[in-house]
Amino acid sequence: MLGELEQVVLLAVLQAGDEAYGVPVQSEIRRRARRTLTLGTIYKTLARLETKGFVASRLGEPTAERGGRAKRYYTLTPAGRQAVRGSLAALRRMAAGLDVGLQAP
Amino acid sequence: MTYSRFTPPARALRLLERVLPADVRDALTGDLIETFARTADARGLRAARLRFWGEVLGAVWQCGAWRAALRGRSGLTPAFGLTDDLRYAVRVLRRAPAFAVLCVVTLALAIGPTTAIVSVVDPVLLRPLPYTDPSRLAFIWERDETGRPVTTGYSTVEDIRANATLLASVAAVGSWQVILSDPMNPARLTGSRVSWNYFRTLGVMPALGRDFTTDDDRPGHTHVVVLTHGLFTGRYGSNPRVVGSTMTLDGTPYTVIGVLPPSFDDMIAHDAEIFSPLGYVVTQPWACRSCRHLTAVARVRDDVPFERAQAQLNQLSAQLMRAHPTDYPAVGMFLTPMQHEATRASRPALLAILGAAILVLLIALANVVNLQLARGMRRDDEFAVRIALGARPGRLTQQLMAEGLVIAAAGGALGTAFGAAVLPVLVGRLPRTIPRLDAVHLDLPVLAFVALVVLTVAMVTGLVPARGARRRAIDGAALRGGARLTVKAGAATRSTLVVGEVALALLLLASAGLLARSLTNLLAVDPGFDPANLITMRVVSSGPAYQKAAATLDYRGRAIAAVREIPGVLDAATSTSLPLSGDLDRYGITAQDKPLANPALAPYATGYRVNGDFVRTMRIRLLAGRDLTAQDARDSAASVVLVSDALARSIWGGESPLGKLVHVPNARAQWADVVGVVGDVRHASLDNDDGRAIYLPEAAWGWANDEAALVVRTRANSAALVRAVRAAVASIDPSQPVTDLRTMAAVVSRSTAQRQLAFALFGAFAVLAMMLAAAGIYGVLAGTVAERTREIGLRGALGATPGNLLMLVVRHGLGLAAVGVVIGLAGALASTRLLRALLFGIGPTDPWMLGGAAAGLFAIAAIACAVPAWRAVRVDPVTALRD
Numbered sequence: 005m006l007g008e009l010e011q012v013v014l015l016a017v018l019q020a021g022d023e024a025y026g027v028p029v030q031s032e033i034r035r036r037a038r039r040t041l042t043l044g045t046i047y048k049t050l051a052r053l054e055t056k057g058f059v060a061s062r063l064g065e066p067t068a069e070r071g072g073r074a075k076r077y078y079t080l081t082p083a084g085r086q087a088v089r090g091s092l093a094a095l096r097r098m099a100a101g102l103d104v105g106l107q108a109p
Numbered sequence: 110m111t112y113s114r115f116t117p118p119a120r121a122l123r124l125l126e127r128v129l130p131a132d133v134r135d136a137l138t139g140d141l142i143e144t145f146a147r148t149a150d151a152r153g154l155r156a157a158r159l160r161f162w163g164e165v166l167g168a169v170w171q172c173g174a175w176r177a178a179l180r181g182r183s184g185l186t187p188a189f190g191l192t193d194d195l196r197y198a199v200r201v202l203r204r205a206p207a208f209a210v211l212c213v214v215t216l217a218l219a220i221g222p223t224t225a226i227v228s229v230v231d232p233v234l235l236r237p238l239p240y241t242d243p244s245r246l247a248f249i250w251e252r253d254e255t256g257r258p259v260t261t262g263y264s265t266v267e268d269i270r271a272n273a274t275l276l277a278s279v280a281a282v283g284s285w286q287v288i289l290s291d292p293m294n295p296a297r298l299t300g301s302r303v304s305w306n307y308f309r310t311l312g313v314m315p316a317l318g319r320d321f322t323t324d325d326d327r328p329g330h331t332h333v334v335v336l337t338h339g340l341f342t343g344r345y346g347s348n349p350r351v352v353g354s355t356m357t358l359d360g361t362p363y364t365v366i367g368v369l370p371p372s373f374d375d376m377i378a379h380d381a382e383i384f385s386p387l388g389y390v391v392t393q394p395w396a397c398r399s400c401r402h403l404t405a406v407a408r409v410r411d412d413v414p415f416e417r418a419q420a421q422l423n424q425l426s427a428q429l430m431r432a433h434p435t436d437y438p439a440v441g442m443f444l445t446p447m448q449h450e451a452t453r454a455s456r457p458a459l460l461a462i463l464g465a466a467i468l469v470l471l472i473a474l475a476n477v478v479n480l481q482l483a484r485g486m487r488r489d490d491e492f493a494v495r496i497a498l499g500a501r502p503g504r505l506t507q508q509l510m511a512e513g514l515v516i517a518a519a520g521g522a523l524g525t526a527f528g529a530a531v532l533p534v535l536v537g538r539l540p541r542t543i544p545r546l547d548a549v550h551l552d553l554p555v556l557a558f559v560a561l562v563v564l565t566v567a568m569v570t571g572l573v574p575a576r577g578a579r580r581r582a583i584d585g586a587a588l589r590g591g592a593r594l595t596v597k598a599g600a601a602t603r604s605t606l607v608v609g610e611v612a613l614a615l616l617l618l619a620s621a622g623l624l625a626r627s628l629t630n631l632l633a634v635d636p637g638f639d640p641a642n643l644i645t646m647r648v649v650s651s652g653p654a655y656q657k658a659a660a661t662l663d664y665r666g667r668a669i670a671a672v673r674e675i676p677g678v679l680d681a682a683t684s685t686s687l688p689l690s691g692d693l694d695r696y697g698i699t700a701q702d703k704p705l706a707n708p709a710l711a712p713y714a715t716g717y718r719v720n721g722d723f724v725r726t727m728r729i730r731l732l733a734g735r736d737l738t739a740q741d742a743r744d745s746a747a748s749v750v751l752v753s754d755a756l757a758r759s760i761w762g763g764e765s766p767l768g769k770l771v772h773v774p775n776a777r778a779q780w781a782d783v784v785g786v787v788g789d790v791r792h793a794s795l796d797n798d799d800g801r802a803i804y805l806p807e808a809a810w811g812w813a814n815d816e817a818a819l820v821v822r823t824r825a826n827s828a829a830l831v832r833a834v835r836a837a838v839a840s841i842d843p844s845q846p847v848t849d850l851r852t853m854a855a856v857v858s859r860s861t862a863q864r865q866l867a868f869a870l871f872g873a874f875a876v877l878a879m880m881l882a883a884a885g886i887y888g889v890l891a892g893t894v895a896e897r898t899r900e901i902g903l904r905g906a907l908g909a910t911p912g913n914l915l916m917l918v919v920r921h922g923l924g925l926a927a928v929g930v931v932i933g934l935a936g937a938l939a940s941t942r943l944l945r946a947l948l949f950g951i952g953p954t955d956p957w958m959l960g961g962a963a964a965g966l967f968a969i970a971a972i973a974c975a976v977p978a979w980r981a982v983r984v985d986p987v988t989a990l991r992d
Contacts, residue, residue, distance in 0.1 A: 026140030043140055044168030047133050063136075069146065073139025 006091045012037055013049045014088050017059060017078050025064070025075040050078055058084030117145040118158055121165040128169050137168060170196070194511035202515060208484055209516065212477045216520025218877060219473035220562060221527030222870070223466040225535050228528070228555045230463050232548035234452050239372040241312025246447040247415065249279070249405040249422065254438040254710050258445070261405050263389045263396035265429065269405065272425050275418040277410045280307040281387060281403040282377050286816060287358040288651040288846065297649060297846055298340070298358070300383035301375065307384070310408050318352040318367030321386050331388035334363045338371040340382040359815070360652040376451040377404050379544050398436035407444070419444040438710050455543040457946035458867045464943070465620065465874045468613045472881045474566055475606040477516065478573050479885055482603050483892045485574040510571030517570065521563035525551070540862045573602065600893065604925055607885040611929025611966060612936055614878035619937045619962040621875035623948055624868040626958060630950030631861055636688060637790030637800070639728035643853035644821040644831060645687060648838060649845050651815045658813035662720065664841060665817060669721045671837040672821055677830055680822040682721030685807065687818040688792050689860040698803055700760045701770040701780055712759045714801040715792040716773065718810050724751065724787055726822045734767045734785030742806040748778035751785040755800035773803060775811045794860055796949045820853070828852060867947055879966065883973040890922050890977035901981050902989025911982045918978040919971070926970035930963045
């Protein structure tokens with residue numbers, strides 16, 4: 005099962021779609037989870053996920069607005085999708101049949 | 110979007126690029142730069158910068174774990190760097206908040222005052238003066254008949270300039286008070302009149318305009334002024350056009366020719382704001398050799414040692430004495446380095462306070478180490494497990510040092526904040542006469558000092574506990590657990606520390622006691638007048654209307670009359686000098702019946718030129734003869750004076766001075782009748798004054814000063830009448846300012862300000878030190894009792910009475926205190942001599958004071974023993990032995 009932070013970051017990468025690099029991932033987490041994670045934390049988690057083989061990354065083109073730095077785009081690997089799915093399913097099953105408000109969507 | 114408008118903080122960016130692992134460096138910094146630009150557009154530059162720094166610090170913080178994660182990917186085992194240790198340390202301390210807070214607060218309480226005092230000491234005592242090559246600058250003083258340094262006359266300065274070949278230049282400085290006539294805002298300015306080469310001698314160039322030249326320094330050509338930066342910004346709003354403009358000083362137009370740089374600070378008159386040329390020539394009567402009202406400043410030639418220049422001045426002085434035997438009281442001159450002289454008055458107090466602060470710092474350090482040790486012993490199990498799992502001993506040390514660093518850094522940060530908060534209070538309470546208080550800031554050198562303290566604390570609080578912890582962990586004693594019948598090894602270190610704390614606390618307590626006693630002794634000194642219900646202020650009469658002395662005297666007489674009309678006012682008078690205020694004129698007094706071969710040896714006395722009933726207003730005791738009367742003042746032909754008892758004795762010994770004739774330099778009449786003898790007044794200071802004084806009607810003088818002190822005796826609370834008095838004086842001539850309005854009690858109190866400050870700080874430090882020492886004793890005893898629970902239980906089971914057990918603990922605690930007190934007493938005997946300059950009426954090794962401090966500390970130690978002793982008595986033998 006995934007760690008909570010790993011879950012959040014993986015879902016954020018999914019939500020960000022094609023544009024999944026640091027900034028959108030951070031803002032997705034802030035917008036949806038209402039949590040402010042530093043980019044340091046996000047990249048650390050992504051590095052861990054990459055080690056586990058759940059995400060893959062590629063470098064984009066350097067742009068002027070980023071001071072000539074390239075973006076690093078992340079995508080979920082099939083194993084990553086599998087892990088998220090498993091993790092969420094587990095949560096749903098855990099919450100099933102509990103009081104109103106705790107039921108999974 | 111306009112991304113290029115703002116750039117992120119460069120320093121943060123550099124930090125980031127240095128620590129980030131290569132594979133995410135570009136991606137993360139790029140993201141941050143992008144976010145920065147967006148935040149700046151949306152929420153402003155400040156918010157963006159703040160967020161940027163937060164992100165960078167967060168990333169740096171994550172770095173250790175992150176590297177480990179990345180290395181894990183490449184198949185290497187994780188290593189532990191300093192960041193890991195710091196992270197771990199923060200976690201550990203978060204789990205022991207009471208311990209952490211206690212350590213941090215202890216350190217902050219000690220670091221705060223130390224920081225504040227170092228901030229003062231650094232610019233005031235240590236930093237070179239703000240001149241070119243200041244180590245070559247010196248004051249030149251003449252020698253008076255008692256061997257003390259005195260100021261000099263213009264003719265002597267000229268002789269030095271012409272003959273002292275080892276001096277590169279010699280300048281002369283006289284004091285100058287002027288009234289600036291400004292229809293909007295008239296003011297009294299303090300300044301100096303200086304020879305044309307004064308700024309050149311100091312190596313200071315005006316920042317605007319020009320310096321004085323020889324042309325300005327001639328009689329009748331001196332109506333030019335140079336302003337300080339403070340006056341330039343304060344009054345003229347930094348308008349450069351003020352250079353070349355005209356200002357009216359004492360009714361005469363002066364041209365502003367230059368403005369000094371902001372760094373300039375005058376070492377002779379710290380509050381000087383305005384400078385004008387002296388314009389003396391040796392033929393003028395006030396340029397005479399015995400007209401000693403000038404301070405001589407010299408620059409010694411670069412390759413010449415001060416001793417040689419001093420020797421040459423002594424030679425010159427001997428020649429002058431031969432040529433003008435009646436002008437000099439003694440042979441010899443003093444050449445004193447300017448830096449030393451400028452800091453002379455404040456050095457004893459500041460160094461003593463600094464010393465006290467450092468003692469408190471040492472005590473706090475000992476206390477924190479002690480706390481660490483106590484905690485270290487409780488963590489034996491943790492360390493033993495870690496050693497058993499393969500941690501090298503060096504790793505434990507590193508870990509403990511990281512914990513020490515976190516505590517020290519937090520203590521340092523909190524302490525610096527505390528120091529920054531108390532610094533303005535401290536500066537506000539320092540006497541204004543201390544030079545360069547403007548330069549007192551919590552600046553980089555001070556922060557560097559704090560950093561040094563923090564690192565030292567981290568080292569000590571890490572290394573000392575680590576030694577014991579390592580040894581015990583390797584012994585495996587902790588894992589074997591159980592039978593601890595003996596006090597453990599670390600306890601010896603802890604006891605030593607407590608003994609040291611007690612010794613240092615005693616030193617502080619004894620010093621504080623000595624200072625308190627000095628202060629009460631000093632305040633008990635009879636100033637010779639009654640300062641209660643007495644108001645004083647400075648009245649001025651300057652400008653074209655007061656060119657004649659009669660106009661000034663008339664103004665003062667009318668002001669006195671107007672003030673006396675106020676209900677509640679008993680008496681009022683003016684005088685050119687005021688006791689304990691620093692405004693004193695001293696004159697050599699000769700008696701007709703005691704002629705001197707060398708008039709320069711005539712005893713000096715403070716001269717009070719008075720209007721109205723000064724002696725009665727001040728309540729100075731009349732010992733013999735009569736007071737001065739209004740008739741004396743009106744009748745300028747009959748010249749009469751009062752002399753103080755001390756002056757009478759130094760001239761006539763036991764003879765009655767009544768009816769004798771004395772000569773007062775600058776008085777209208779050659780001889781004046783002594784009509785009365787009054788009690789001695791402390792003129793210059795409460796602790797050191799010869800009490801010699803002469804009082805004469807101002808009308809009997811050759812001229813009238815444009816300034817005088819008005820003293821007002823009131824029936825009751827004098828502060829309530831201040832407004833009425835000011836209004837009464839202003840009603841005579843609203844164009845003349847009334848300044849320095851104070852109660853005489855405040856004047857007296859301010860003359861002891863430096864001692865009061867020293868005492869207040871020593872007192873606070875001593876209380877803090879005692880509390881820390883008591884906490885140390887308590888900590889050691891509590892630890893011992895906890896560790897010896899089984900032993901105590903056993904003793905109880907074998908028949909020890911509660912009294913026996915109580916004594917066991919108390920003996921231990923008081924034993925530690927006794928050793929500390931003995932060492933502290935030895936230290937006090939050796940070191941309180943350093944306080945001598947601040948003491949008054951009490952010796953530095955006063956046995957009562959040292960004994961009292963020892964007893965006080967013992968009492969505190971006994972209180973500290975109470976709780977652990979009580980706990981020992983309450984040990985239940987059955988529970989203790991079963992556990």
